[in-house]
Amino acid sequence: MSLQKNDQLQFSASAAESVGSGSEEFTVTVYTENQIGLLNRIAIIFSRRKINIESLNTSPSEVEGIHRFTIVINETEEVVRKLCRQIEKQVEVLKAYFNTADEIIWQELALYKVPTDEIAEKVKVERLLRKYGARAVVIRKDYTIFEATGQREETDKLVKVLEPYGLIEFVRSARVAIIKASHGFHAKLKEFEKTAPGEEVIENEYLNKQAEVFSM
Amino acid sequence: MAQTIEIPKKDNDIQNTLPKVSPTEGGLEKAATVSGSVAVLEAFLAEGVDIIFGYPGGAIMPIYDALYDYQEKLKHILVRHEQGGIHAAQGYARTSGKTGVVFATSGPGATNLVTGLADAMIDSTPLVCITGQVFAHLLGTDAFQETDVINITTPVTKWNYQVTDATEIPSVLAKAFYIAGSGRPGPVLIDITKNAQLQKFEFEGYKKCDHIRSYRPRPIVREEYVQQAAKLINEAEKPFIIFGQGVILGKAEKELKKFIEKSGIPAAWTILGLSALPTDHPQNVGMLGMHGNYGPNVLTNDCDVLIAVGMRFDDRVTGRLDKYAKQAKIIHLDIDPSEIDKNVKATVPVWGDCKETLPLLTELIEHKVYPRWLQNFKDHQVKEEEACIYDELNPTADQMTMGEVINILNQLTGGNAVIVTDVGQHQMVTCRYAKFNQSKSNVTSGGLGTMGFALPAAIGAKFGAPDRTVVAIIGDGGIQMTIQELGTIMQSEVNIKILIMNNQFLGMVRQWQQLFHDKRYSFVDIASPDYVMVAKGYGIAGQSISDRNDLKSALSAMLDHDSAYLLEVMVGKENNVFPMVPQGCSVAEIRLK
Structure with missing residues (x-):
């Protein structure tokens, strides 16, 4: 989950130094209350530090009444860890996790609108669609809408493939991701609701990592 | 509106x-x-x-x-x-x-x-x-x-x-x-x-809130970290305590004092930590940061264990970060988890309310003294006194210095006043030289550096501590930013003492222009109105002095007056605040001149 290896990186004095060096893609998952204005509170944590959000999705979570943000950024682990602490500091945020691509299962949804006559005439297209796992959502006389879910490269490839056949519109959703190691939020929320939450809720990265912390 | x-x-x-x-x-x-x-x-x-x-x-x-x-x-x-x-x-x-x-x-x-x-x-x-x-x-x-x-x-x-x-x-x-x-x-x-x-x-009646499920203001203290911190302190040869406003906000002044006294460790403060420990405490070695004292800055880069209590390693305190206390193991006590490792990586983070963590730590540490290490601070203090403090407090030039004004003020108040400062040279000089016996006595705009803060803040400070003398020390730039609050002082009869240190310049910017911009004084020459007359217009008594011989009596008259009073002291136009850690330099590269 969000427990990270305790690297010996020192925070560089200038944010500029860390850009580009050692940055990788992180998916940040934030559990929050459903509150007007919270999206702004979270978004400005990134914009204040001039960090670009690659993708942002908000949705309900496995727990009723609790919302879940999925945010994708390219940064160093050091910076992402600090961002998550700033996010967790917001009053209405319950928890923020960050994960690399190998720690999550993620998908994006893409929609493609193409002229129906082109599709009907050219059998090749149908074969390509099958190859890319796309399916027709709407078929009308004038246009057809296909849907594909997958990772970025897959949905991008289908754009390239459909372009020669007069792709009219293309749109792709933000990323949604499931954390492989997560046990969900039900048990945690119960802890949060207690006046004095148990230690397992206070997921300070140092906790239970004594040996690593103190070996410095 | x-x-x-x-x-x-x-x-x-x-x-x-x-x-x-x-x-x-x-x-x-x-x-x-x-x-x-x-x-x-x-x-x-x-x-x-x-x-x-x-x-x-x-x-x-x-x-x-x-x-x-x-x-x-x-x-x-x-x-x-x-x-x-x-x-x-x-x-x-x-x-x-x-x-x-x-x-x-x-x-x-x-x-x-x-x-x-x-x-x-x-x-x-x-x-x-x-x-x-x-x-x-x-x-x-x-x-x-x-x-x-x-x-x-x-x-x-x-x-x-x-x-x-x-x-x-x-x-x-x-x-x-x-x-x-x-x-x-x-x-x-x-x-x-x-x-x-x-x-x-x-x-239906009002019910106070004591729990919000998504908000956890009181971290659970993990004792193993306190134990580890105590171990580091007990093994240290040159430990150094630095504390900030967290001590005052946590109402942990007594806990800090006990910790300092049992540990025998020298302690220095950030400007918002000022007054949490009496200024004349034998282990109080002074102020940290850009215009702080010589010893605390230089020896930050010489100590072996740095114990930070309720402070956030602001850039004005640390100077150049990649040359800050690199040799030291760092113990960071803070209530806010996002401050741990934000600027300076902690060896042992003690996340918690310092009112709770300090006594736990005090319990586990040995009673010790560090005579040679403390002497090291004193030696640096002597150097600083020779290089800048003596001249600031005992000037030979005709024009007064801000330091001598504060020095006389200390004698008259005995260190019992609430001092509110604005932002700039007078703020740094006041924090360096003002004497404080009790906590919650230093009110200043630290992080944001808001000029215009002092006059209105002093009004509130007086209502917050009605039985105490409140002195607002303000420069000739800052006073003009919120001077309209003289009206509030008049109408609500707020008995505060307004001490304007007038050097006829936006002094801190001028100092930087002198030191780093070849004396190109770009728009720092600021004119002032007749402050005494302005005060008079609001029914506030006052006077302006420029002669050293009038200083003590004028300050006495200000303090003894039974209502609000404005005293303008004309000070040297081009005096500088030293020591100084120039921007981009390490704390050890602090300049005495």
Whole structure:
């Protein structure tokens, strides 16, 4: 989950130094209350530090009444860890996790609108669609809408493939991701609701990592 | 902003039918039908609020109308500008240890709060600000005096919320006070639309908030970290304590003193930590940072264990970060987890309220003394005295220095006054030389560096500590930024002492231009009005002096005067504050000249 290896990186004095060096893609998952204005509170944590959000999705979570943000950024682990602490500091945020691509299962949804006559005439297209796992959502006389879910490269490839056949519109959703190691939020929320939450809720990265912390 | 908007007839009727609560009834204890405005004031009474700093206007008029009947229980100070109001509330919070409360109207009234909110946010000052807002049905229509105050203030508030329905008011205000004052304190803004202020509802009584599931202000202290910290301290040969405002906010001054005394470790402070430990304590080695003392800066890069208590390693304290205390193991005690490792990587993080963690640590450490290590600080102190302190306090030039003014002030107050400073050279000199015997006595704008802070903050500071002498020390630049608050001092008869250090320059910028920009004095030559005459216009006594021989008697006259007093002291035009850690340099590269 969000427990990270305790690297010996020192925070560089200038944010500029860390850009580009050692940055990788992180998916940040934030559990929050459903509150007007919270999206702004979270978004400005990134914009204040001039960090670009690659993708942002908000949705309900496995727990009723609790919302879940999925945010994708390219940064160093050091910076992402600090961002998550700033996010967790917001009053209405319950928890923020960050994960690399190998720690999550993620998908994006893409929609493609193409002229129906082109599709009907050219059998090749149908074969390509099958190859890319796309399916027709709407078929009308004038246009057809296909849907594909997958990772970025897959949905991008289908754009390239459909372009020669007069792709009219293309749109792709933000990323949604499931954390492989997560046990969900039900048990945690119960802890949060207690006046004095148990230690397992206070997921300070140092906790239970004594040996690593103190070996410095 | 005094502009009012036409209240629709319908609402006038509502207002006229509101039950008027007699101030002698002692508040509402039973369920009653009240307006949102009355609910706000009832919440204040339940939270122990006794003073509000504010300015009325169209969108907050229903609250002011309700306040008319609560004047006996809730003192309201009419300021001259909303920025003055919020700085006054900050001053009040800093000397009283309570949450400051502010009223402002919508639009410009609300935007005028932004500087104070940013200041309170970065200096962790507990505030609850109530702003009026246009009717809910007008939101987003560019109505008169409508501004998106929630979004404007989001980055500078710990929490903010817009109320459009009066039934929310009791629970939202309970949350506001709880959030503002708990954990790492901060400003909270509640924006209340006019319809909600007017709306009548069944008030079931006020219930204080003590838990929000998504908010955990009190971290659980993990004792193994305290043990590890104690081990490092017990093994250390040259340990060094640095403390900040967290000690004062955590009301842990006694706990800090015990820790310092048992450990025998020298201790230095950030400017917001000043007064948490008496200045003349034998282990108090002085001030950290850009204009701090020589020893604490140089020896930061010589100590083997650095124990940071309730401070956040601001760049003005650390200087160049990649050359900051690299040789030392770092123990960081902080209540805010986002501060751990933010600027300086901690070897042992002790996450928790220092009122709780310091005694645990004190328990585990050995009683020790470090005579050679303390002597090292004293040797540096001697060097600093020779190089700059002596001349600052005993100048031979005709013109007075700010240091000698503070020195005489110390003699006269005995270190018992509350000192409020503005921003710039006078602030650094005051923090370096002022003497403090007790906590919550130093009020200054640390993180944001807000010029214009001191005059209004001193007003609030006096209400927060009414039995103490409050001296506002301000430069000739800062005083002109919020000088209109002399009107508040006049009207509310606030007995504060205003000490203007006039060097006829924006001195700190001039100093930098002299040192780093080849003396190209670009727009730092600032003219002043006749301050004594201005004060006189407000019915405030005062005098201006430029002769050293008048200094002591003038300061005495100021302190002895039975009401507000303004003293202008003309000081050397081109004096500099030293020592100084130039920007981009390490703390060890501090310059004495």
